[in-house]
Amino acid sequence: MKLRDVYKSIFCFAILSLFCLPWTVSAAQLNFQSDTILRMLERDTTTKDSAAVLPIYEYIQLDIGTPDEPGLSFHLYGWGRLDMADNDYYDDSTAGELLYSYIEYTGEQAAFNARLGRQYLFEGVADTAIDGLRLSSDLGKYFSGSVYAGLPVDYSNENGRDGDSIYGARIANHMTGWYDLGLSYQKISNDSDSDEKAGMDLSAYLPLGINLYGFSSLNLDTDEWAEHSYELRFSAGPVGIRPYFQKFRYEDYFGTDNTSVNPFAFLANSGEELTVVGTEATLPIGNSWTLVANIKNYDYKVLSDSSRYYSGKVIWSGEEGTQLGGEAGLMDGDTDQNKYLLVRVYGYWTQLPAMLPVGYVSSELMYVDYDQAIYGEDSSFFVSVGVGQKFLDDALDVKVSGDYSKDPYYDEDLQAMVTLSYRFGKDL
Amino acid sequence: MRKNIWLTIGLVFLLLGLAACAALDSGKELPLQHMSAADLGDKTTTCTNCHDARGEKLAFGDFNHTPTWMTTHKYQANQNAAVCAMCHQTSYCNSCHATKLELKPSERNQSESYRQMPHRGDYLTRHRIDGRIDPTSCFRCHGKPKSAKTCAPCHG
Numbered sequence: 084m085k086l087r088d089v090y091k092s093i094f095c096f097a098i099l100s101l102f103c104l105p106w107t108v109s110a111a112q113l114n115f116q117s118d119t120i121l122r123m124l125e126r127d128t129t130t131k132d133s134a135a136v137l138p139i140y141e142y143i144q145l146d147i148g149t150p151d152e153p154g155l156s157f158h159l160y161g162w163g164r165l166d167m168a169d170n171d172y173y174d175d176s177t178a179g180e181l182l183y184s185y186i187e188y189t190g191e192q193a194a195f196n197a198r199l200g201r202q203y204l205f206e207g208v209a210d211t212a213i214d215g216l217r218l219s220s221d222l223g224k225y226f227s228g229s230v231y232a233g234l235p236v237d238y239s240n241e242n243g244r245d246g247d248s249i250y251g252a253r254i255a256n257h258m259t260g261w262y263d264l265g266l267s268y269q270k271i272s273n274d275s276d277s278d279e280k281a282g283m284d285l286s287a288y289l290p291l292g293i294n295l296y297g298f299s300s301l302n303l304d305t306d307e308w309a310e311h312s313y314e315l316r317f318s319a320g321p322v323g324i325r326p327y328f329q330k331f332r333y334e335d336y337f338g339t340d341n342t343s344v345n346p347f348a349f350l351a352n353s354g355e356e357l358t359v360v361g362t363e364a365t366l367p368i369g370n371s372w373t374l375v376a377n378i379k380n381y382d383y384k385v386l387s388d389s390s391r392y393y394s395g396k397v398i399w400s401g402e403e404g405t406q407l408g409g410e411a412g413l414m415d416g417d418t419d420q421n422k423y424l425l426v427r428v429y430g431y432w433t434q435l436p437a438m439l440p441v442g443y444v445s446s447e448l449m450y451v452d453y454d455q456a457i458y459g460e461d462s463s464f465f466v467s468v469g470v471g472q473k474f475l476d477d478a479l480d481v482k483v484s485g486d487y488s489k490d491p492y493y494d495e496d497l498q499a500m501v502t503l504s505y506r507f508g509k510d511l
Numbered sequence: 512m513r514k515n516i517w518l519t520i521g522l523v524f525l526l527l528g529l530a531a532c533a534a535l536d537s538g539k540e541l542p543l544q545h546m547s548a549a550d551l552g553d554k555t556t557t558c559t560n561c562h563d564a565r566g567e568k569l570a571f572g573d574f575n576h577t578p579t580w581m582t583t584h585k586y587q588a589n590q591n592a593a594v595c596a597m598c599h600q601t602s603y604c605n606s607c608h609a610t611k612l613e614l615k616p617s618e619r620n621q622s623e624s625y626r627q628m629p630h631r632g633d634y635l636t637r638h639r640i641d642g643r644i645d646p647t648s649c650f651r652c653h654g655k656p657k658s659a660k661t662c663a664p665c666h667g
Contacts, residue, residue, distance in 0.1 A: 116602075120614070140614065144602050151544040160602040164613060180611040180657075183601055194540055194593065203601060205608065206592060211655070212610040221540075236610050237655035255590075259567060263590055284590055286570070294570055296586035310647075314586070316573055325583065331647045337654070344659040346642075346666040347650055357647060365579060373578050381644055390644050398578045406625040408578070414640060421640050427632070429624040445622040449632035457636055465632035469622030484621045490633040500621055 111149055111156075115507040118142040124498040126172050134170035147511070153189040160184075183212070193221040204231060207253035207267025208282030208300050212236035215249070228254040235271050238342065247272045262287040271342065278342045279303040293317040302335035309335035322366050329359040356384035361392075373398040388417035394425075403433045404443075422454035441470040445484070456491075463490035480504040541568065545597040555598060569594065581627040611657045 120140040128134045141163050148156020163179030166172065185200030198217045204210070206229065215233015222228050232250035251269035256262075265284040270277060280300055287295040297313035314327035337343055337351035361379030368374065375396040382389045394412035401407075412425040429447040451463040469484030482502040489495055548555050556576035564572030574587055574594065588595055588604075595604070607616045607629070617628040624631075630638075642649050653659050 120619070122618075142602075144600070146600065151542070153543070158601070160600075160605060162612075178613060180609075182605050182609050182611075189543065203605065203608065203610070205604070206589060210608070210651070237657050260565065265590060284586070286586065286590055288565060288570055292565070294573055296573075298586065298589065312585075323577075329647075333646075336647060337650060342656075344654065344656055344662075346662060347646065347654055347659075350646055357645065359645065363579065363583075365577060367577075375579055392644075396578070400578070404625070406578075408625070414644065416640065416644060421643055423637065423640060425637075431623070431625040443622075445624045447624040447631065451633065451637060453636075453640075457639065463633035463636050467621065467624070469624075471622055482622050486621070488633050491636045492633070500618075502621075 111147060111511045113507075113509045113511055114144075114146045116142075116144040117503075117505045119503045119505075121501045122498065123500070124496070128171045130171050134172065135168040136170060136172045137167040138164050138173070139167055140164045148187070153191045156187045156189070158183060158185055158187060190220075194227070195220040201236060207251075207265050207284055208269050208280050209251055209253070209267065211249070211269075211271075213249050222254075225258065226254065226256055228252065235273075238271065238273055260288060273342055276340050276342060277304070278338060278340060280309065291317065300336075302338070304338075304340065305335050307332060307335045322364050325363040325365075327359075327361055327363075329357075331357045333357070354385055358382040358384075371399055371401065373400070386417065390414070390416040390421060401434060404431065405433045406431045419455040424452045426450045440472065442472045443470065445469040445471075453491075458491040460491040464488070465490070478506050541593055542597060578627070582629075607652070609658075610655075611660070613661075 118141070120142070122136070122138050122140075124136050125133045126136050143159070143161060145159040146156065148154065148158075150156075159181075160183050161179065161181040164177065166176045169176045181201060183200070183202050185198045185202045187199075188197045189195070196217075196219045199215075201212065201214050202217060203212045204217065209231070212235075213231060213233040214236055215231060217229060217231035219229035220227065230250075230252040232248070234247075235249040249269070249271045251267065253265050253267035255265040257264075263284075263286040265282075267282040267284070268280075269282075270279045280302055282298065282300040284298045285295065289295060294316045295313065296316070298310070299308060299312075300310045301307070302309045308330075310329070310331050312327070312329045314325055316323070316325050318324065333350050333353055333355045337347040339348070339351045343351055359379060359381055361377065363375065363377040366374040373396075375394075375398070377392075377394045379392045380389060381391070392412065392414050394410060396408060396410045398406065398408040407430045408428070410425070410427045414421065414423045414425075416422045427447070427449040429445075431443060431445045433443045435441065435444065445468070447465070447467045449463070449465040453461050453463075455461075465486065465488045467484060467486045469482060471480065471482040473480050480503075482500075482504075484500050484502075486498045486500075487496070488498075545555055551561075553560050558569075558571040558574045562569075562571035564570065569591070574591075577583075605612075606619055612619075615630045615634070617631045617634075620626060620628060638649070649662075653662055
């Protein structure tokens with residue numbers, strides 16, 4: 084019997100076990116959301132120049148349960164796409180993915196939580212989707228923990244390989260108001276190969292209002308650190324300051340086993356180490372204005388050179404989500420081919436006269452100037468305009484937008500998009 | 512082999528611990544859902560409107576959804592998924608963090624220009640430079656076989 088079959092048996096048993104758990108006595112709710120997106124664009128394909136590309140996307144979300152009370156619930160989310168023009172732009176005229184579909188049980192005590200099915204994990208060293216079981220709970224006043232096991236969705240049936248198993252855990256120690264320290268582990272087995280790593284995540288609340296956040300990961304196959312990422316947050320008067328530090332060893336971060344993919348597999352063998360150091364400063368002015376400045380330095384071990392990125396933002400926030408903003412960024416790379424200047428302005432305006440048939444107007448303009456021409460072009464110009472309105476007591480949201488781009492890849496590219504979002508809720 | 516035995520023992524102990532301690536509260540329990548903005552009569556995106564910047568359960572100040580939150584929420588979300596879940600379904604996070612997406616986040620939410628989505632505008636050109644400068648920023652979302660399919664047509 085293959086390990087995969089063993090897991091399937093365990094999951095079937097666990098699904099049946101979950102139905103033995105007590106259902107909450109409160110009335111459950113059913114919430115459904117459908118997002119239908121139609122895009123219209125033109126592309127040169129292998130069979131036709133300026134061929135129409137008309138993909139229609141459907142995103143479906145379904146939630147059944149009592150969102151504000153412990154108990155049993157079910158959650159599902161996925162998307163599908165059909166190219167109505169079928170002009171050979173896509174490899175397949177249809178595509179799709181079930182992003183999650185799981186049964187969840189939330190206990191009344193100790194934040195106990197059990198999830199069974201396809202789910203996305205984002206905790207400690209885990210940043211992946213599994214078909215499997217995850218359990219988590221507080222472990223008394225100072226500790227909490229989680230364990231998971233199943234099949235790795237990311238590796239299923241890709242490049243002729245079958246993902247075999249994934250399992251891992253995280254245990255965390257808390258001193259409320261002082262620190263949270265998490266230790267995590269994950270192993271992905273894929274036929275005869277495996278990817279094994281451990282991680283440490285930290286939040287520490289230091290004197291003088293200084294908070295420290297960080298994460299380190301260790302590649303257990305090479306016993307070398309793959310990543311260190313840390314940042315401080317504190318205020319100097321009205322200015323919020325966020326200095327940060329990151330260090331990556333490409334070989335250990337990207338991995339050199341057969342779970343590694345291009346172009347990262349190539350970079351993994353370069354022996355490179357990247358160190359990023361930067362600071363972001365945020366100054367709110369009154370309730371409406373925010374100024375942001377950021378400087379970031381990239382330093383390399385093998386390349387023996389460095390690059391810098393400088394940016395500044397001005398943002399004005401109004402009532403009901405209205406926002407206007409501008410951003411300028413300068414990438415000062417080590418060579419001319421790694422340098423550009425970016426300017427972006429945008430607006431999202433909801434406070435419109437009642438006589439207008441739309442609920443908001445959005446717009447965006449972006450210009451990028453490259454120091455070295457790419458395909459004979461030394462700049463990109465992009466502009467986007469959109470409008471939206473809600474109907475049926477806000478259950479139906481209709482959005483229409485259009486984009487124009489002139490850049491090194493496309494001489495003149497026009498795109499349009501229509502989105503229909505429909506929400507439905509019902510007490511069961 | 513010896514390492515695997517110790518890891519297995521550790522995981523089994525953690526599993527048993529979860530079962531045994533599942534009735535022991537930490538004193539840090541959070542509500543499953545946050546009050547809505549309509550019920551609260553205030554924006555739920557600025558936590559410090561109601562909570563202390565360093566509250567008893569969380570450093571609420573660092574959860575304020577400032578205009579830069581979209582690019583700086585990594586550590587808070589990684590350690591406190593339950594806090595995010597009080598207001599957001601996982602589908603909200605899946606706009607960017609997912610196994611396989613065909614529409615990039617800025618296309619999926621095209622008209623929400625205020626959300627500081629990654630890859631806005633002509634990122635196809637810009638990624639040549641950003642990718643050379645810092646490929647680790649690409650790897651977080653495109654580093655696995657399914658998610659790397661968007662890279663495959665050019666990068667193999």
